[in-house]
Amino acid sequence: MAHSLALITGASSGIGEAFARALPATTGLLLTGRDEARLTALRDALGRGERRVETLAADLGSDAGRAALIEAAERAEPDLLINNAGLGCFGPFLDNPAGAERTMVEVNVTAPLVLSRALLPGMAARARASGRRAGLILVSSTAAFQPLPYLSTYAATKAFELSLAEGLAGELAGEPVDVLALCPGPTATRFFERAGMAGSSLPIERAEDPARVARQGLAALGRRTTLVVGRQNRAMAALVQRLPRDLVRRSTRRVMRRGLRRRSA
Ligand SMILES: NC(=O)c1ccc[n+]([C@@H]2O[C@H](COP(=O)([O-])OP(=O)(O)OC[C@H]3O[C@@H](n4cnc5c(N)ncnc54)[C@H](OP(=O)(O)O)[C@@H]3O)[C@@H](O)[C@H]2O)c1
Numbered sequence: 001m002a003h004s005l006a007l008i009t010g011a012s013s014g015i016g017e018a019f020a021r022a023l024p025a026t027t028g029l030l031l032t033g034r035d036e037a038r039l040t041a042l043r044d045a046l047g048r049g050e051r052r053v054e055t056l057a058a059d060l061g062s063d064a065g066r067a068a069l070i071e072a073a074e075r076a077e078p079d080l081l082i083n084n085a086g087l088g089c090f091g092p093f094l095d096n097p098a099g100a101e102r103t104m105v106e107v108n109v110t111a112p113l114v115l116s117r118a119l120l121p122g123m124a125a126r127a128r129a130s131g132r133r134a135g136l137i138l139v140s141s142t143a144a145f146q147p148l149p150y151l152s153t154y155a156a157t158k159a160f161e162l163s164l165a166e167g168l169a170g171e172l173a174g175e176p177v178d179v180l181a182l183c184p185g186p187t188a189t190r191f192f193e194r195a196g197m198a199g200s201s202l203p204i205e206r207a208e209d210p211a212r213v214a215r216q217g218l219a220a221l222g223r224r225t226t227l228v229v230g231r232q233n234r235a236m237a238a239l240v241q242r243l244p245r246d247l248v249r250r251s252t253r254r255v256m257r258r259g260l261r262r263r264s265a
Pocket of ligand 1: 009010011012013014015016032033034035036058059060061084085086087107139140141142183184185186187188189190191192194
């Protein structure tokens, strides 16, 4: 299923960059993140020949950054929106800077919400008029399926994205718009280091390749509503949804506390 133009948030790194590289050369790109140098390097790598590749440096933690991106997207008219930008902040809620907790909500929750709300009506209308299908991907996480003490806000934001994607898939079932909640498990990107998890020994060792995550996400769009990447992650997600919530919380608390102690050692 070839889209004409994909808007990818968080394209300057990790899974977002992998999405940009995985899309066919017939799909134009609007790439955004804050790191202008990395976006420019990616544009130079992917924007060969006729392909339209634009970049916009924007902070999705701010109203101004989100508004600038919406304005650029309304001009570009994407038919694929990949809400991927995100961050975590590992540590006790009471000790983490209040600003960092809030930024997670701004980037992981507010940005996908306002981008989807602003762009989906036009995407659906253009898809109806052209007889093609538009796509919406929200990059959630296996963190969405259970509370994660010491990553509490992060897990809550990912649960929001999962629920929003599943709700929108229901609402848009009669429209030519495919919706996917993509739930990767640990993936080898800069996420863990940036979240302050280096040294915690939390599941970084068995991390998935971001290129594989992006490829599987694109392949699942239009075929299913939720994709948990990896057989082991799928089994774990299914299990935690069947176990008593208290039991799950006690066990994630144990694992995450151990990670916190190791990081501090
Ligand atoms: N890595 C994992 O294990 C894993 C697992 C499940 C889900 N995920 C999700 O996958 C998504 C991508 O993360 P990643 O693993 O690829 O991590 P990453 O390598 O750290 O990439 C994060 C991306 O988000 C962008 N971003 C962060 N804060 C931003 C802000 N304020 N404004 C605009 N862009 C911002 C970054 O852009 P700049 O650097 O240019 O600011 C970067 O492009 C996230 O939503 C994350 O929650 C990751």
